[in-house]
Amino acid sequence: MKLREFRESMDLTLEEMADCLSNDEHYISIGQYLDIECNEIMPDYHFMAIFKEVFPFVSIDEVFF
Structure with a gap:
């Protein structure tokens, strides 16, 4: 499963997913999230750590490899 497939399986919009993965210390814009989803940029450690915190299951x- 890739990131887009995961987001769609959770019935989340791009905006909702970016919001889920943002916190007080690390903001993810819709554009940044879309770049990661489309493999334009690689997710950094903070992104993956927050992803695992929000979606521990x-x-x-x-999703990423």
Whole structure:
């Protein structure tokens, strides 16, 4: 499963997903999220750490690799 497939399986919009992955220390804009989803840029450690915190039931390997 890739990131877009995961987001769609959770019935989240781009905006909702970006909001889920933003916190007080690390803001993810819709554009940044879309760049990651479309493989334009690689997600950094903070992105993956927040992703795992928000979605602990998902394998990082399945979504990103």
